[in-house]
Amino acid sequence: MDFIAILSIFVLACFVGYYVVWSVTPALHTPLMAVTNAISSVIIVGALIAAAASSGATGSGVAKWLGLAAVVLASINIFGGFAVTQRMLAMYRKKEKRS
């Protein structure tokens, strides 16, 4: 992909983000932060590439360990972020019908 194609995705995604986030109900702003935190850990993709790169090139040894460290950090965020969001969302209940 060339730079302009990527930039287009980015700019359009910013607009999508703008409208989607404004429609989030304020009551769910804390879960919103938790889930955005989890999804921003998609940076794990870069970490996996670095960790899987074949050794041989100069600096690739250190790069691999940095990649593995980033995999651990991003995994904490992914699993922790989604789990804590799930836990919070499960607490939001509607009023029970009068019995």
Place this chain on the structure above:
Amino acid sequence: MIAPVSPALPPAPLAPAVEAVAANPFVSLAYLVAGVCFILALRGLSSPTTSQRGNRFGMIGMAIAVVTTLVTHVPLRADALPPGNPHDLMIDWTAALEILAAIGLGAAIGIVTARRIAMTAMPQLVAAFHSLVGLAAVAVACAAFLNPVAFDIADMVVPMIGQPFASIHVVSRVEMVLGVAIGAITFSGSVIAFLKLNGNMGGKPILLPGRHALNAGLLGAIVILVAMFTRDQSPWIFWTITILSFVIGFLLIIPIGGADMPVVVSMLNSYSGWAAAAMGFTLHNSAMIITGALVGSSGAILSYIMCRAMNRSFISVIAGGFGASDAGSSGGGAAVDRPWKRGSAEDAAFLMSQAEQVVIVPGYGMAVAQAQHVLREMGDLLKKEGVRVKYAIHPVAGRMPGHMNVLLAEANVPYDEVFELEDINAEFAQTDVAFVIGANDVTNPAAKTDKSSPIYGMPVLDVEKAKTVLFIKRSMGGVGYAGVDNELFYRDNTMMLLADAKKMVEEIVKALG
């Protein structure tokens, strides 16, 4: 001195996997689907009924992104790379297991933390998670700098003299250093935010002399270094940018006080998104770019909402120093002598049980006292007496956006009894009792009338319009975060309940029962 690589030289041995990726359109498609799943995850949060489905979309998106990367980037044994024959490549099982172990380790830590964390500690947890995103971004950017060939962002260059080396594309250099800089700022800023929220560091702003000049200088230095890095990919430039960014993140957050943390946490949320986006540009990965843009705008919008709710500009929050000791000393002393009414738990119980409608206004104090459960108990008892009970939430109540809503949800308060400022403010005039627990500045009528007040113009809850205001406060001496005395205390219709929030509500519950 340097000549581009000739076609005869095989650059392939170093990066066969990357070339395979570029050739396969399904890989890009998979990342795109992951990005769309993330959009749906946020979309689901528009209502509590769809939110759990949204969260599942998020998990699916993440699974797609991770599995796609794992499958397309299988670690290969370096010694078994026959040039031009990628089908005979041998999988490096040690490296593969290391990666899976790293994921498993992170998963275990993450899940245990998420299960154990108290809901009142959510702001700290989110700050800690932001710091991890920042640090991961820094690590990935450093890895990309050290081994650019693996990321397909460099050309092999064979100089006339010396070893061949990988020359990183100029665009990629900018993207990479932006990623490392934003990541480093997110990391060190979030660490400070965490320490402040967790109470390891005082909530009062720490003001260094000449901090604005210092920050501007550092920022200028980073910009110059980024410009230099496009010309010269020397390691010292890269590492200097990284270190300066860590320092600037630290300096940016220390002058910001505790109650401005909703803005800071949102802002760092935004930064973590931009860091992911910058790395997405580096890796030409649509899932990362879409996510980065979503998270970046999400944090930016939340910061804007928080600033608007305090009637302060983003710049003034970031400049810090609000609520520092100089503001606190003035005005407070004289006001304490004014007459005010003190009530007991029994008075409060009687007033509320006779009321038609009670509106509860929770604030950070409720979180500190962990009073949400007993508060809900009180609400239930009042409902049994036929009282209509509602909750009114100011956008900046608590230490992060939506903090109060989560705590009330934890205490099983139905979310349709909880209202935002603009939805309930008109109702205070028809309310018999407004019950303020742990909130202060957000109820101060001076914000509407007193032009000299530091909180003038801030939207506040019109609690003073209720027939009676019950205000729980530890003592009359202290002032709110803004360092201003609250007009509300001295009104004829206000009754002060001086005690710890949780103890007072427990006593009210006893009196009601």
